[in-house]
Amino acid sequence: MRKLRVGIEGGAGFAGGELIRILLGHPKVEIVSATSSTFPGQPVFMAHPNLRGRTALKFSLKLDYERLDALFMAGGHGDAMGEVPAIIHQSAKKLRIIDLSGDFRLKDPELYPLWYGRKHHSPALLKSFSYGLTELNRPSIAKSRWIANPGCFATAAAIALGPLARGGASGTVAVTAVTGSSGSGASPSLITHHPTRHANMKAYKPFRHQHVPEVEMILEQLAGRKALKLSLVPVSGPFARGIYAVCQAELPKGWTLETVKGHYQDMYGGSAFVRLVDEPPTLSAVNGSNHCDVFVTVQDGRIGVIAAIDNLIKGASGQAVQNLNVMMGWDEKLGLDFAGHYP
């Protein structure tokens, strides 16, 4: 059977590298090309030395969309919304697109400028992109050709809070989420400068991170009404991989630990990648895999939910492939059926 022909835009970034690594092991997919403006014409291992000897692929400057069945866009935030209209036109709407940027996540066109601080170039397309938080939006993804892949913080927070929202909880949830440095990408900057990132912690954009509205949007959809309000403090942590999200909420009246656990069991009982765990999760248990480990506790009228993911896999490339699988009607685990190494 002919394999699905996919292209990757932004293949030299960290998410692009993980996409290539994952897709090289995907039984139904063939990587036709991957672009890089830094390494055009050079072998993939120049950007991703782990892939030396594992593929002969070289980066190209441009993709030929007509030769592709599916496109992963892993370039910078703000690029996709400018390029997508032409790509859609050129491919006669046949190309499946999975955009890993924040450009098409928010359905309400007024939210984008509010949280991203700039105008959206293609607001009319926003509603054509299905929000790709697989476990929370599978039916919509299955029917869609274009997917807006969630942000890494959003993935952890939305998986942590989805069952509460669907179960009817309301109010504000306080979330502190710590991220690894790979989330800032492959280009050096002050925030990822080793001497000051190492052995350090630093919060940023408290209450104002742009992943907040996409979480509230999907929680509202699950609840069927305005539901949980996300009060998020992101923190830069001294590790390279992972998001660790600690969530606290009031226990709704009448709920017990069993009520809460029931909601999580309902939602994730049969999930391939979300694992409900009995003690607080760790990054080392999920890093290198598409898993999200979720822990729930109740004490003195408070709910605590803690979720851990690999920011580049479940928080980016892995979920992107998971969404492709769902779109194609394939087994959701194709190409993703691996654990990370431990420790």
Next chain:
Amino acid sequence: MRKLRVGIEGGAGFAGGELIRILLGHPKVEIVSATSSTFPGQPVFMAHPNLRGRTALKFSLKLDYERLDALFMAGGHGDAMGEVPAIIHQSAKKLRIIDLSGDFRLKDPELYPLWYGRKHHSPALLKSFSYGLTELNRPSIAKSRWIANPGCFATAAAIALGPLARGGASGTVAVTAVTGSSGSGASPSLITHHPTRHANMKAYKPFRHQHVPEVEMILEQLAGRKALKLSLVPVSGPFARGIYAVCQAELPKGWTLETVKGHYQDMYGGSAFVRLVDEPPTLSAVNGSNHCDVFVTVQDGRIGVIAAIDNLIKGASGQAVQNLNVMMGWDEKLGLDFAGHYP
């Protein structure tokens, strides 16, 4: 002038080592002896290689309390409450004691067994120990001979929340606080095993950490009534030094960012060690020093407060020396007037 003669119990632990290092630079103090059951008779640098060549002190097995003016107890939690009655008796109540353990922090004798899971051996002494959160309890410390030095999480959380409590805020505060591994002490254990602590995060005792009641106690004292409720999720972080505490609360009706900042300015405006900072603090700015950096923000009805300390200095040994200074009527900064290295 004769220097104050101090002894240290538990001198080979991490807090003990920092105490020795700090006191070696204290102009009014002389270390008479320091105990260690692991290194008796051996030079201090066997436990603290940074102190090689800086002191000829050797560890002893026992202290001679009658030769001491002041005693720092830096041994294990649960030891002090057994030993203190005899020490007090032997020293005819003249010995100043600063206990770094959790034994004498909680004034309500019912709270200790609830949070520490065991009986208290000397409940009658609880009220004789002043709670040593210097910036929040200075007058009481100044009049006291016996001090219960606060826990590391408690120090960060109480400094972060004190102004809110004194300003009249109420309700639950959600705190996620990440600690360095040195807080677990010098003895190896699974929680500090490098392969699984490195590049990892793991919450523990969610909502149930024993530092919670001491914070609520001092906040209640500041507020003059039951005030803020602390909802704390402690997390083990992949660094050796520091506590990073992220706090979220509802903004009380009628308050603005200016109201909030005013409360912090009132409380810490003239402080030697608490620094109000304009952007989220970092561990690297406080580690190696007795400083606590505090950041405050207000957004959409939420207050965010973030505090950073060195867990072994402001969270233990440094604050212990600060308390000695206050007790003795000395300049609070004596022996503590240093910055840590950066980065």
Next chain:
Amino acid sequence: MRKLRVGIEGGAGFAGGELIRILLGHPKVEIVSATSSTFPGQPVFMAHPNLRGRTALKFSLKLDYERLDALFMAGGHGDAMGEVPAIIHQSAKKLRIIDLSGDFRLKDPELYPLWYGRKHHSPALLKSFSYGLTELNRPSIAKSRWIANPGCFATAAAIALGPLARGGASGTVAVTAVTGSSGSGASPSLITHHPTRHANMKAYKPFRHQHVPEVEMILEQLAGRKALKLSLVPVSGPFARGIYAVCQAELPKGWTLETVKGHYQDMYGGSAFVRLVDEPPTLSAVNGSNHCDVFVTVQDGRIGVIAAIDNLIKGASGQAVQNLNVMMGWDEKLGLDFAGHYP
């Protein structure tokens, strides 16, 4: 076709966990059982949380050797030499054995007590075990039923120096090799205590590490005479995974960079796992995989060779599986055809 039935002794250690992870993905192997004295009867994910949901296997206390086709021994050093005679007897010599300990690596019975500081219990069996440095000893492994899997330092050093030895170089090679903390195993100890391992370096056993004689043994075999002498300083590094070995030797008379590169190309040109790289290698390029990256340079009469491996994979479990593949006559890459994640 019936899969090969394998058992793992010491399945709860770090090498045991990686063995299980790798073998779960091996198309021709079935894990029948894995032992643990700490977690008997408990699911594998209690020791290896990354494997939660990936296998229903539970640890057992004992193996039934008669049900097995192959046995991996990943228990403590010194255990295998006591157990192997009975295992061989019980399995009527039919069982394939891959021992990951140091017990059967040294062929000369006088060397073991010299380097391990104790008597060998089964010296007569030493020569029946083939030394499992796959790339350097493939023909012998292919004919063997019993394999002594190399040490992690030895793997890096022997791969780095093998071509020099075979090419005829002699003299002393100065090697400094830095290891990750996972090499010390899953049990906490002072050497792996996070507060003092973190951001630190410490050499140990300078010139006296027990991996030295196995490297000199295989180099002698490659040279056909006493060849290179290994002068090794091992260092504990502040990371969890990897061995980074920096080797320096005199350039033999008449050799040039081309001569040297020729020897490496001859030996590793067609290798599945050893990759010759053009600039100094990194741990992040090999960690999580069975690869060994090797860099060679020549300057002013000196040869520099640098090798990087994942200590738990190429330095332990991965090479063990590679040796099984060679023994069975299978494709050497079976179950090992993956890259690690990056970064």
Next chain:
Amino acid sequence: MRKLRVGIEGGAGFAGGELIRILLGHPKVEIVSATSSTFPGQPVFMAHPNLRGRTALKFSLKLDYERLDALFMAGGHGDAMGEVPAIIHQSAKKLRIIDLSGDFRLKDPELYPLWYGRKHHSPALLKSFSYGLTELNRPSIAKSRWIANPGCFATAAAIALGPLARGGASGTVAVTAVTGSSGSGASPSLITHHPTRHANMKAYKPFRHQHVPEVEMILEQLAGRKALKLSLVPVSGPFARGIYAVCQAELPKGWTLETVKGHYQDMYGGSAFVRLVDEPPTLSAVNGSNHCDVFVTVQDGRIGVIAAIDNLIKGASGQAVQNLNVMMGWDEKLGLDFAGHYP
């Protein structure tokens, strides 16, 4: 008594920050000004958050050399050689200068272009600068007004090897030296990008690092003839502070461990900062201080010497202040009499 008035060029870099921190505690020195092109007019804590509240100093764009008694140059390599002639002229040769760059270290004008790859602008001045490896060149420093402060690798290697050279050893010494990321300065770059620096190792400039010739120069001076040849492989390590240098040499004929230890005792027995230690040193014992810990061993005809320093203190700012002290005829320990924190 009037304090010495010092200025710092390049005060916003990491070495500049440590200089300011150290000099703020120096009893005989007053910092008049410090320059920064990035933070002109802004308080020092903008670059060095650890110094918030510890000084009111603001960065300036330029120094007024006539107001200064001493100048520390901590700007980029290659700047000093262009600026020094004018500074000398402007200050009528009265200004004491301590240059932390590599510009004036090599006395042989032919060496600079060979190792730095560019022309030297002020070759005539090279011999006027005394090489500031304090422990190895004290008499010359004491008589000098201009000091070329050594490189960080050079400091560790030269202290490690000085006694061997003076004792008469010859031949090649193989050194692998691992450095923390702060050695690359405060500006982000690929080599200090956290995701790929973290948990990683990478050698660079094998045999070709520019610190090699300054070590050979001072060793030659100690030996009174061409002595030890330095074969250095530098490695970027996953920590922020420290240099860990592992040196291996042939044991000269007739020498024993006692001979070797005697040479080290002769040279460092009364040293304030070099500590001879009985087991391999660690970075955590020296970081934050001006100490260099040195360990020596002999085995089977090989000498092993391991040295550990804090790259920004003994490897830069601390040694610069130590040199100032020696130049001024002050106690060498002034301003430097502190241990770093541990762990």
